[in-house]
Amino acid sequence: MTVTESPASRAADLLSRPFVLNGLTIPNRIAMAPMTRMFSPGGIPGEDVRSYYSRRAGAGVGLIITEGTYVGHDSAGESDRVPRFHGEEQLAGWAKVAEDVHAAGGTIVPQLWHIGMTRKPGSAPFPEAPVVGPSGIRVDGTENAGKAMTQRDLDDVIGAFAQSAAAAERIGFDGVELHGAHGYLVDQFLWERTNRRTDAYGGDPVSRTKFAAEIAAAVRETVSPDFPVIFRYSQWKQEAYDARLADTPEQLEALLTPLAAAGVDAFHASTRRYWIPEFEGSDLNLAGWTKKLTGKPAITVGSVGLDGDFLSAFAGQDSPLKGIENLLDRLERDEFDLVAVGRALLQDPEWAAKVLSGRLDELQPYDAASLKTLS
Secondary structure, X not given: OOOOOXXXXXHHHHHOOOEEEOXXXXXXXXXXXXXXXXXXXXXXOOHHHHHHHHHHHHOOOOEEEEEEEEOOOOOOOOOOOOOEOOOHHHHHHHXXXXXXXXXXXXXXXXXXXXXXXXXXXXXOOOOOOOOEEOOOOOOOXXXXXXXXXXXXXXXXXXXXXXXXXXXXXXXXXXXXXXXXXXXXXXXXXXXXXXXXXXXXXXXXXXXXXXXXXXXXXXXHXXXXXXXXXXXXXXXXXXXXXXXXXXXXXXXXXXXXXXXXXXXXXXXXXXXXXXXXXXOOOOOOOHHHHHHHHHOOOEEEEOOOOEOOOHHHHHOOOOEOEOOOHHHHHHHHOXXXXXXXXXXXXXXXXXXXXXXXXXXXXXXXXXXXXXXXXXX
Protein backbone atom coordinates (compact mmCIF):
# COMPACT_ATOMS: atom_id res chain seq x y z
CA MET A 1 0.00 0.00 0.00
CA THR A 2 1.34 3.43 -0.90
CA VAL A 3 1.25 6.01 1.85
CA THR A 4 0.51 9.51 0.52
CA GLU A 5 2.52 12.23 2.23
CA SER A 6 0.33 14.76 3.99
CA PRO A 7 0.29 18.36 2.75
CA ALA A 8 1.83 19.49 6.04
CA SER A 9 4.81 17.12 5.91
CA ARG A 10 5.21 17.73 2.18
CA ALA A 11 5.35 21.49 2.75
CA ALA A 12 7.93 21.04 5.49
CA ASP A 13 10.09 18.79 3.32
CA LEU A 14 10.00 20.86 0.14
CA LEU A 15 10.36 24.31 1.69
CA SER A 16 13.07 23.40 4.20
CA ARG A 17 15.67 22.57 1.54
CA PRO A 18 18.65 24.99 1.43
CA PHE A 19 19.37 26.86 -1.79
CA VAL A 20 22.64 28.34 -3.03
CA LEU A 21 22.33 31.65 -4.90
CA ASN A 22 25.68 32.63 -6.37
CA GLY A 23 27.89 32.58 -3.24
CA LEU A 24 25.04 32.74 -0.73
CA THR A 25 23.54 29.72 1.02
CA ILE A 26 19.91 30.43 1.90
CA PRO A 27 18.77 28.04 4.65
CA ASN A 28 15.38 27.27 3.07
CA ARG A 29 13.12 28.19 0.17
CA ILE A 30 11.05 30.86 1.95
CA ALA A 31 11.73 34.52 1.22
CA MET A 32 10.01 37.57 2.66
CA ALA A 33 8.61 39.75 -0.10
CA PRO A 34 9.35 43.49 0.03
CA MET A 35 6.50 45.50 1.54
CA THR A 36 6.63 49.26 2.00
CA ARG A 37 5.19 50.41 5.34
CA MET A 38 6.76 53.87 5.98
CA PHE A 39 8.03 53.26 9.52
CA SER A 40 11.45 54.90 9.12
CA PRO A 41 11.29 58.64 9.98
CA GLY A 42 14.06 60.54 8.25
CA GLY A 43 14.65 57.46 6.10
CA ILE A 44 16.43 55.80 9.06
CA PRO A 45 15.42 52.26 10.07
CA GLY A 46 15.25 52.14 13.86
CA GLU A 47 15.05 49.50 16.55
CA ASP A 48 11.44 48.65 15.66
CA VAL A 49 12.46 47.90 12.06
CA ARG A 50 15.33 45.74 13.32
CA SER A 51 12.88 43.79 15.44
CA TYR A 52 10.39 43.48 12.58
CA TYR A 53 12.88 41.76 10.26
CA SER A 54 14.87 39.78 12.83
CA ARG A 55 11.69 38.34 14.32
CA ARG A 56 10.72 36.86 10.97
CA ALA A 57 14.24 35.58 10.32
CA GLY A 58 14.23 33.98 13.76
CA ALA A 59 10.95 32.27 12.90
CA GLY A 60 12.43 30.59 9.85
CA VAL A 61 12.37 32.97 6.87
CA GLY A 62 15.45 32.03 4.86
CA LEU A 63 15.83 35.24 2.85
CA ILE A 64 14.58 38.66 3.90
CA ILE A 65 14.04 41.05 0.98
CA THR A 66 13.57 44.42 2.62
CA GLU A 67 10.93 46.97 1.81
CA GLY A 68 11.89 49.28 -1.03
CA THR A 69 14.72 51.65 -0.09
CA TYR A 70 15.48 54.85 -1.99
CA VAL A 71 18.82 55.07 -3.77
CA GLY A 72 20.90 58.25 -3.48
CA HIS A 73 19.19 60.34 -6.13
CA ASP A 74 17.05 63.28 -5.01
CA SER A 75 14.16 62.31 -7.30
CA ALA A 76 14.09 58.70 -6.12
CA GLY A 77 11.28 58.93 -3.58
CA GLU A 78 8.28 60.76 -2.19
CA SER A 79 8.22 60.10 1.54
CA ASP A 80 10.52 60.97 4.43
CA ARG A 81 9.27 57.86 6.23
CA VAL A 82 10.40 55.36 3.61
CA PRO A 83 13.92 54.13 4.40
CA ARG A 84 16.85 55.30 2.30
CA PHE A 85 19.92 53.29 1.37
CA HIS A 86 22.36 56.17 1.41
CA GLY A 87 23.53 58.60 4.07
CA GLU A 88 25.56 57.92 7.21
CA GLU A 89 22.68 57.60 9.67
CA GLN A 90 20.53 55.59 7.28
CA LEU A 91 23.28 53.08 6.52
CA ALA A 92 24.21 52.79 10.19
CA GLY A 93 20.60 51.82 10.88
CA TRP A 94 20.62 49.27 8.10
CA ALA A 95 23.89 47.75 9.33
CA LYS A 96 22.18 46.96 12.63
CA VAL A 97 19.22 45.42 10.79
CA ALA A 98 21.56 43.09 8.88
CA GLU A 99 23.42 42.20 12.07
CA ASP A 100 20.20 41.28 13.87
CA VAL A 101 18.87 39.23 10.96
CA HIS A 102 22.12 37.27 10.79
CA ALA A 103 22.04 36.70 14.54
CA ALA A 104 18.55 35.26 14.09
CA GLY A 105 19.78 32.82 11.45
CA GLY A 106 18.52 34.51 8.30
CA THR A 107 19.98 36.18 5.22
CA ILE A 108 18.99 39.63 3.97
CA VAL A 109 19.14 41.81 0.86
CA PRO A 110 17.88 45.38 0.47
CA GLN A 111 15.56 46.25 -2.37
CA LEU A 112 17.00 49.29 -4.16
CA TRP A 113 14.34 51.61 -5.55
CA HIS A 114 13.68 54.71 -7.64
CA ILE A 115 10.03 55.56 -8.19
CA GLY A 116 10.46 57.76 -11.27
CA MET A 117 7.28 59.24 -12.72
CA THR A 118 5.02 58.03 -9.90
CA ARG A 119 6.49 60.76 -7.70
CA LYS A 120 4.32 63.79 -6.96
CA PRO A 121 5.95 67.22 -7.45
CA GLY A 122 7.20 68.78 -4.23
CA SER A 123 7.31 65.50 -2.31
CA ALA A 124 9.68 64.77 0.54
CA PRO A 125 12.43 63.99 1.25
CA PHE A 126 13.76 66.44 -1.37
CA PRO A 127 10.84 68.68 -2.41
CA GLU A 128 12.85 70.70 -4.95
CA ALA A 129 13.85 67.61 -6.95
CA PRO A 130 12.12 67.22 -10.32
CA VAL A 131 9.89 64.31 -11.29
CA VAL A 132 11.87 62.30 -13.84
CA GLY A 133 11.29 59.37 -16.16
CA PRO A 134 12.11 58.05 -19.60
CA SER A 135 9.70 60.35 -21.47
CA GLY A 136 7.91 62.48 -18.88
CA ILE A 137 4.82 60.23 -19.11
CA ARG A 138 3.06 58.74 -16.10
CA VAL A 139 1.88 55.14 -16.00
CA ASP A 140 -1.71 56.36 -16.33
CA GLY A 141 -0.80 57.99 -19.66
CA THR A 142 -0.57 61.59 -18.44
CA GLU A 143 1.92 63.35 -20.70
CA ASN A 144 4.34 66.15 -19.84
CA ALA A 145 3.97 65.23 -16.16
CA GLY A 146 7.70 65.31 -15.52
CA LYS A 147 11.14 65.63 -17.02
CA ALA A 148 12.45 63.28 -19.70
CA MET A 149 15.82 62.12 -18.41
CA THR A 150 19.01 63.36 -20.04
CA GLN A 151 22.11 61.21 -20.39
CA ARG A 152 23.49 62.86 -17.28
CA ASP A 153 20.31 61.97 -15.38
CA LEU A 154 20.62 58.38 -16.54
CA ASP A 155 24.26 58.20 -15.51
CA ASP A 156 23.48 59.71 -12.10
CA VAL A 157 20.76 57.15 -11.39
CA ILE A 158 22.90 54.26 -12.59
CA GLY A 159 25.67 55.49 -10.29
CA ALA A 160 23.24 55.81 -7.38
CA PHE A 161 22.17 52.17 -7.71
CA ALA A 162 25.79 51.05 -7.89
CA GLN A 163 26.77 53.10 -4.84
CA SER A 164 23.89 51.71 -2.78
CA ALA A 165 24.82 48.17 -3.81
CA ALA A 166 28.42 48.75 -2.78
CA ALA A 167 27.21 50.12 0.54
CA ALA A 168 25.05 47.03 1.05
CA GLU A 169 28.06 44.75 0.73
CA ARG A 170 30.22 47.01 2.88
CA ILE A 171 27.78 47.06 5.82
CA GLY A 172 27.15 43.33 5.81
CA PHE A 173 24.15 42.56 3.61
CA ASP A 174 24.08 39.30 1.64
CA GLY A 175 23.12 40.68 -1.79
CA VAL A 176 20.81 43.26 -3.37
CA GLU A 177 17.52 43.31 -5.22
CA LEU A 178 16.98 45.88 -7.99
CA HIS A 179 13.37 47.06 -8.19
CA GLY A 180 12.37 46.90 -11.85
CA ALA A 181 8.65 46.23 -11.35
CA HIS A 182 5.20 47.74 -10.80
CA GLY A 183 5.50 50.86 -12.93
CA TYR A 184 8.41 52.51 -11.11
CA LEU A 185 11.41 54.09 -12.86
CA VAL A 186 13.21 51.03 -14.23
CA ASP A 187 9.91 49.49 -15.30
CA GLN A 188 8.92 52.76 -16.98
CA PHE A 189 11.87 52.23 -19.32
CA LEU A 190 10.87 48.61 -19.98
CA TRP A 191 7.25 49.45 -20.92
CA GLU A 192 6.51 50.88 -24.34
CA ARG A 193 3.63 53.05 -23.09
CA THR A 194 5.87 55.08 -20.78
CA ASN A 195 9.09 54.84 -22.82
CA ARG A 196 8.74 56.76 -26.07
CA ARG A 197 12.39 57.69 -26.41
CA THR A 198 14.03 57.75 -29.81
CA ASP A 199 17.61 57.36 -28.56
CA ALA A 200 19.43 54.14 -27.61
CA TYR A 201 17.19 53.71 -24.53
CA GLY A 202 13.90 53.49 -26.43
CA GLY A 203 12.27 51.75 -29.36
CA ASP A 204 12.37 47.96 -29.56
CA PRO A 205 12.21 45.74 -26.45
CA VAL A 206 15.98 45.20 -26.30
CA SER A 207 16.63 48.95 -26.46
CA ARG A 208 14.07 49.54 -23.71
CA THR A 209 16.03 47.08 -21.56
CA LYS A 210 19.27 49.05 -21.95
CA PHE A 211 18.80 51.25 -18.87
CA ALA A 212 18.00 48.28 -16.61
CA ALA A 213 20.91 46.30 -18.03
CA GLU A 214 23.30 49.21 -17.44
CA ILE A 215 22.17 49.43 -13.83
CA ALA A 216 22.71 45.70 -13.38
CA ALA A 217 26.13 45.87 -15.03
CA ALA A 218 27.21 48.83 -12.88
CA VAL A 219 26.08 47.02 -9.74
CA ARG A 220 27.80 43.82 -10.82
CA GLU A 221 31.06 45.71 -11.41
CA THR A 222 30.85 47.45 -8.03
CA VAL A 223 30.26 44.40 -5.82
CA SER A 224 32.14 41.13 -5.40
CA PRO A 225 31.63 38.38 -8.00
CA ASP A 226 29.88 36.14 -5.46
CA PHE A 227 27.56 38.88 -4.14
CA PRO A 228 24.05 38.02 -5.42
CA VAL A 229 22.21 40.51 -7.62
CA ILE A 230 18.44 39.91 -7.92
CA PHE A 231 16.20 41.73 -10.40
CA ARG A 232 12.50 42.09 -9.66
CA TYR A 233 10.15 42.69 -12.55
CA SER A 234 6.46 42.40 -13.38
CA GLN A 235 4.07 42.55 -16.26
CA TRP A 236 1.41 44.53 -14.34
CA LYS A 237 1.72 48.12 -13.14
CA GLN A 238 0.17 49.84 -10.13
CA GLU A 239 -2.18 51.82 -12.38
CA ALA A 240 -2.43 49.30 -15.22
CA TYR A 241 -3.11 45.80 -13.92
CA ASP A 242 -3.54 44.39 -17.43
CA ALA A 243 -0.23 45.78 -18.73
CA ARG A 244 2.23 43.38 -20.33
CA LEU A 245 5.87 43.72 -21.20
CA ALA A 246 5.74 40.49 -23.18
CA ASP A 247 2.85 38.70 -24.89
CA THR A 248 4.90 35.65 -25.87
CA PRO A 249 7.81 33.65 -24.47
CA GLU A 250 9.97 34.97 -27.30
CA GLN A 251 9.28 38.56 -26.30
CA LEU A 252 10.02 37.75 -22.67
CA GLU A 253 13.30 36.11 -23.63
CA ALA A 254 14.32 39.25 -25.55
CA LEU A 255 13.65 41.30 -22.43
CA LEU A 256 15.41 39.07 -19.91
CA THR A 257 18.48 37.97 -21.89
CA PRO A 258 20.30 41.35 -21.69
CA LEU A 259 19.68 41.49 -17.95
CA ALA A 260 21.08 38.02 -17.39
CA ALA A 261 24.10 38.90 -19.52
CA ALA A 262 24.63 42.09 -17.49
CA GLY A 263 25.12 40.12 -14.29
CA VAL A 264 21.71 39.40 -12.76
CA ASP A 265 21.97 36.20 -10.70
CA ALA A 266 18.27 35.61 -10.09
CA PHE A 267 14.91 37.04 -11.14
CA HIS A 268 12.03 37.84 -8.80
CA ALA A 269 8.94 37.56 -11.02
CA SER A 270 6.14 39.54 -9.43
CA THR A 271 2.59 38.38 -10.10
CA ARG A 272 -0.66 39.07 -8.28
CA ARG A 273 -1.51 35.34 -8.10
CA TYR A 274 1.30 32.81 -8.53
CA TRP A 275 -0.98 30.02 -9.80
CA ILE A 276 -2.07 31.76 -13.00
CA PRO A 277 -0.28 30.55 -16.18
CA GLU A 278 1.61 33.32 -17.96
CA PHE A 279 1.19 32.27 -21.60
CA GLU A 280 -1.31 30.12 -23.44
CA GLY A 281 -0.37 26.50 -23.97
CA SER A 282 1.61 26.06 -20.76
CA ASP A 283 0.93 25.88 -17.02
CA LEU A 284 4.19 27.72 -16.22
CA ASN A 285 3.77 30.93 -14.27
CA LEU A 286 5.94 34.01 -14.85
CA ALA A 287 8.72 32.74 -12.59
CA GLY A 288 8.63 29.37 -14.34
CA TRP A 289 9.02 30.94 -17.75
CA THR A 290 11.77 33.19 -16.42
CA LYS A 291 13.81 30.24 -15.20
CA LYS A 292 13.19 28.26 -18.38
CA LEU A 293 14.23 31.11 -20.68
CA THR A 294 17.27 32.41 -18.77
CA GLY A 295 18.55 29.39 -16.91
CA LYS A 296 18.77 31.63 -13.84
CA PRO A 297 17.16 30.93 -10.46
CA ALA A 298 13.68 32.38 -10.08
CA ILE A 299 11.58 33.60 -7.17
CA THR A 300 7.79 33.33 -7.37
CA VAL A 301 5.37 35.56 -5.48
CA GLY A 302 1.68 36.43 -5.47
CA SER A 303 -0.99 35.58 -2.87
CA VAL A 304 0.93 32.66 -1.34
CA GLY A 305 -1.31 30.99 1.21
CA LEU A 306 -4.15 33.46 0.67
CA ASP A 307 -7.16 33.74 -1.63
CA GLY A 308 -7.16 37.27 -3.02
CA ASP A 309 -4.42 39.56 -4.31
CA PHE A 310 -2.49 42.02 -2.18
CA LEU A 311 -3.85 45.12 -3.92
CA SER A 312 -7.21 44.41 -2.30
CA ALA A 313 -5.45 44.27 1.05
CA PHE A 314 -4.15 47.79 0.62
CA ALA A 315 -7.76 48.82 0.02
CA GLY A 316 -8.62 47.41 3.46
CA GLN A 317 -9.93 43.99 2.44
CA ASP A 318 -9.18 40.83 4.40
CA SER A 319 -8.19 37.57 2.67
CA PRO A 320 -9.17 33.98 3.55
CA LEU A 321 -6.67 31.14 3.56
CA LYS A 322 -5.83 29.21 0.41
CA GLY A 323 -4.04 25.87 0.33
CA ILE A 324 -0.49 25.70 -0.99
CA GLU A 325 -0.67 22.29 -2.68
CA ASN A 326 -0.38 23.89 -6.13
CA LEU A 327 2.65 25.84 -4.96
CA LEU A 328 4.28 22.65 -3.69
CA ASP A 329 3.59 20.84 -6.97
CA ARG A 330 5.38 23.59 -8.88
CA LEU A 331 8.27 23.74 -6.43
CA GLU A 332 8.70 19.98 -6.54
CA ARG A 333 9.12 20.02 -10.32
CA ASP A 334 11.62 22.91 -10.03
CA GLU A 335 9.44 25.42 -11.86
CA PHE A 336 11.05 28.03 -9.60
CA ASP A 337 13.50 27.99 -6.70
CA LEU A 338 12.32 30.32 -3.95
CA VAL A 339 8.87 31.40 -2.74
CA ALA A 340 8.37 35.00 -1.60
CA VAL A 341 5.63 35.50 0.97
CA GLY A 342 4.14 38.93 1.63
CA ARG A 343 0.85 39.50 3.44
CA ALA A 344 0.89 36.15 5.23
CA LEU A 345 4.21 37.10 6.87
CA LEU A 346 3.01 40.60 7.57
CA GLN A 347 -0.01 39.13 9.33
CA ASP A 348 1.86 36.36 11.14
CA PRO A 349 5.60 36.61 11.95
CA GLU A 350 5.54 32.89 12.75
CA TRP A 351 4.19 31.85 9.33
CA ALA A 352 7.45 30.26 8.14
CA ALA A 353 7.98 28.39 11.41
CA LYS A 354 4.48 26.95 11.21
CA VAL A 355 4.89 25.82 7.61
CA LEU A 356 8.39 24.43 8.10
CA SER A 357 7.25 22.40 11.12
CA GLY A 358 4.13 21.08 9.41
CA ARG A 359 1.63 23.16 11.40
CA LEU A 360 -0.52 24.25 8.48
CA ASP A 361 -3.61 24.04 10.67
CA GLU A 362 -2.30 27.01 12.68
CA LEU A 363 -2.11 29.41 9.72
CA GLN A 364 -4.36 32.45 9.91
CA PRO A 365 -6.40 34.39 7.31
CA TYR A 366 -5.14 37.86 6.48
CA ASP A 367 -6.42 40.79 8.51
CA ALA A 368 -5.84 44.06 6.66
CA ALA A 369 -5.35 45.84 9.99
CA SER A 370 -1.93 44.19 10.21
CA LEU A 371 -0.72 46.73 7.66
CA LYS A 372 -0.70 49.27 10.48
CA THR A 373 1.49 47.26 12.82
CA LEU A 374 5.16 46.40 13.15
CA SER A 375 4.67 43.14 15.05
